[in-house]
Amino acid sequence: MEKMIRKVCEKAPSNKARELSNMKIQTINQIISKRDAVTRGVDKALREGKSIDDAISSYSNETTILCNKFSDAGSKMLTEFEEKKKEEKVFMLSIRARTQYAFVRALLSVEAAFHGEPDQPFYLSKEMSKNQWNIYKDDIRLQVGKYQGMMIAKDLKTWEKVEKLLKDVPKANVEPILFEYQQFLVELVEKAKKEGLEWKKKWDEAPVEAEAEIKEKVTVEKETEKEKTILVKKEEVSSKNELKVEKGKVTEEKVLAKQIDELKTMLTVMKEDMFQEFNKKFESAEERHKKEIEKVQKTSSQDYCRLEQSLAGKNEEIKRLNGVVESLNKRQEETENELEEVKKDLDVAMEEHNKGLEEIRKEIKSSRKEDQDYCRLKMKLAERDGQLKESRETIARYKEESREWKVKEQEQFERMGKNELELLKLSKKMEEMKKKAIKDDEKMRMELTKKVLEAEDSLEKLADSEEEVKRLNGIVEALNKTLEEMCESSEKMTLEMTKKQKETEIELEDVKSQMKEAKEELDRMQEDSGDSSFDQLDDSDN
Numbered sequence: 001m002e003k004m005i006r007k008v009c010e011k012a013p014s015n016k017a018r019e020l021s022n023m024k025i026q027t028i029n030q031i032i033s034k035r036d037a038v039t040r041g042v043d044k045a046l047r048e049g050k051s052i053d054d055a056i057s058s059y060s061n062e063t064t065i066l067c068n069k070f071s072d073a074g075s076k077m078l079t080e081f082e083e084k085k086k087e088e089k090v091f092m093l094s095i096r097a098r099t100q101y102a103f104v105r106a107l108l109s110v111e112a113a114f115h116g117e118p119d120q121p122f123y124l125s126k127e128m129s130k131n132q133w134n135i136y137k138d139d140i141r142l143q144v145g146k147y148q149g150m151m152i153a154k155d156l157k158t159w160e161k162v163e164k165l166l167k168d169v170p171k172a173n174v175e176p177i178l179f180e181y182q183q184f185l186v187e188l189v190e191k192a193k194k195e196g197l198e199w200k201k202k203w204d205e206a207p208v209e210a211e212a213e214i215k216e217k218v219t220v221e222k223e224t225e226k227e228k229t230i231l232v233k234k235e236e237v238s239s240k241n242e243l244k245v246e247k248g249k250v251t252e253e254k255v256l257a258k259q260i261d262e263l264k265t266m267l268t269v270m271k272e273d274m275f276q277e278f279n280k281k282f283e284s285a286e287e288r289h290k291k292e293i294e295k296v297q298k299t300s301s302q303d304y305c306r307l308e309q310s311l312a313g314k315n316e317e318i319k320r321l322n323g324v325v326e327s328l329n330k331r332q333e334e335t336e337n338e339l340e341e342v343k344k345d346l347d348v349a350m351e352e353h354n355k356g357l358e359e360i361r362k363e364i365k366s367s368r369k370e371d372q373d374y375c376r377l378k379m380k381l382a383e384r385d386g387q388l389k390e391s392r393e394t395i396a397r398y399k400e401e402s403r404e405w406k407v408k409e410q411e412q413f414e415r416m417g418k419n420e421l422e423l424l425k426l427s428k429k430m431e432e433m434k435k436k437a438i439k440d441d442e443k444m445r446m447e448l449t450k451k452v453l454e455a456e457d458s459l460e461k462l463a464d465s466e467e468e469v470k471r472l473n474g475i476v477e478a479l480n481k482t483l484e485e486m487c488e489s490s491e492k493m494t495l496e497m498t499k500k501q502k503e504t505e506i507e508l509e510d511v512k513s514q515m516k517e518a519k520e521e522l523d524r525m526q527e528d529s530g531d532s533s534f535d536q537l538d539d540s541d542n
Contacts, residue, residue, distance in 0.1 A: 004074035016077050017424055023073060025414070027066050032406055034062050039399065046395075095162060095174060099181065103155055106185040110147045113189065113196035143199070147192055153446065154184055 008020050041055040158181040165172045 004071055008074055008077055016081060018421065020074055020077060021421070023070060027070050028410070030066055031063050032410065034059060035406070043395075043399075095178070096159075098178060099155060099158065102182055102185055103151060106151060106189055107148060109189045110151075110192040111144055113192040114144050114199065115196075143192075143195065147188060149450075150188065151185070154181065156442065156446075 005017070005020055005024060008017050038055050038059040042052050045052050045055060158177055161177050162174050165174060165177070
């Protein structure tokens with residue numbers, strides 16, 4: 001039974017092992033109950049003077065049936081688990097093969113979208129110009145890496161979903177998750193194709209732009225030569241004032257050249273500072289990341305060591321308990337052997353006692369008249385009764401000892417069951433810790449890849465900073481011009497507004513004077529009307 005439980009604990013899952021340990025406890029209880037029944041039957045047979053072989057043979061047959069039943073159940077569990085494991089392995093392998101095939105195919109199509117087919121490649125290293133090589137080196141190769149990172153992240157997520165679903169339901173339908181993953185890959189490939197065509201157009205346009213720049217340079221040089229010849233002619237013909245103007249222009253050009261040089265030095269210094277800051281940030285991020293990884297590894301290793309120590313302690317305790325159980329079994333066997341010997345001695349003593357009783361009865365029948373012989377025989381009978389009582393007491397004592405040993409054995413079995421359950425829990429914790437450590441490593445790797453990609457992006461931004469500064473300088477010059485124009489227009493507007501304000505002030509003064517005149521006229525009119533009304537009243541009184 002112990003061997004079968006160990007096999008199941010090593011190979012089968014924890015729930016099956018728990019089920020088998022419960023079954024073991026049930027079988028042991030059944031065996032103990034049957035042993036009690038057998039001991040009762042043996043006692044009865046001894047009391048009645050019958051043979052004990054039937055009871056012992058029935059007990060041995062029943063115990064063998066129970067043990068065989070237990071071993072059959074354990075072997076059945078093992079076979080079922082192995083078959084299930086094989087089916088799950090095949091199922092998981094088929095799913096993993098499908099996802100890997102889809103991943104590889106999508107990656108090849110992404111590379112073909114950016115680099116072209118193997119028969120018809122987009123970019124040939126021999127025919128590349130400097131501009132084309134910069135585009136290919138800095139942009140196109142990085143795009144493939146970005147797409148690959150996105151695909152790896154999605155692949156890990158889908159595989160986690162599949163594993164979780166199959167853990168909960170072993171024969172679950174995984175097709176919707178796989179369909180979603182394939183749809184994502186198809187959309188990503190289409191996006192990569194569009195982007196690859198755009199980069200191919202940029203790459204094709206790069207040499208044309210270079211030729212246009214060369215033509216512009218040639219035309220500018222020709223124009224400068226013409227201007228120089230014209231200036232030489234003008235110098236011969238023109239006066240001293242023109243020479244002064246030219247000197248002023250030369251000084252302005254020198255000042256502009258100095259300003260441009262200063263700006264270039266400023267840009268280089270800024271670029272170096274930015275690059276140094278970026279390197280410092282990147283190094284600090286790497287150090288932080290390494291410290292976090294070391295912390296996680298230390299904590300996981302400490303937990304792992306602690307669990308291993310507890311497992312070792314539990315194993316030692318189990319070994320000790322196994323030793324105790326073996327010693328108890330040996331002691332039980334010894335007590336059983338002693339009981340059998342005592343039973344044999346009792347049988348012999350009972351036979352002798354019966355023979356003696358028969359002889360005594362015969363002697364009593366033959367010599368009832370002799371009182372002395374009768375008393376002697378009575379004394380013998382009393383001695384034999386005392387011997388019988390002693391033998392019964394020894395049997396009762398052995399029974400009590402056997403019961404005590406049974407109780408102790410049952411307690412030991414219960415402890416063994418508890419220890420096995422604790423072992424299963426510890427093994428579960430160990431598996432969870434291992435899975436957690438694997439997940440943490442994967443997360444750390446993903447974060448490192450993200451940081452590397454961010455660093456590459458920032459390097460690209462640094463490379464493009466010169467062009468941005470030039471563009472910003474042009475924008476600043478245009479803004480300065482617009483500001484000057486706005487200042488001129490604002491000055492004009494202020495002048496016009498002052499003029500209008502003065503005109504309005506003059507008009508207001510005119511209006512005020514007119515209002516005063518109107519008020520004076522109204523007062524006069526009121527006074528005249530008052531005088532006329534008083535005259536009318538005087539006439540009416542008269």
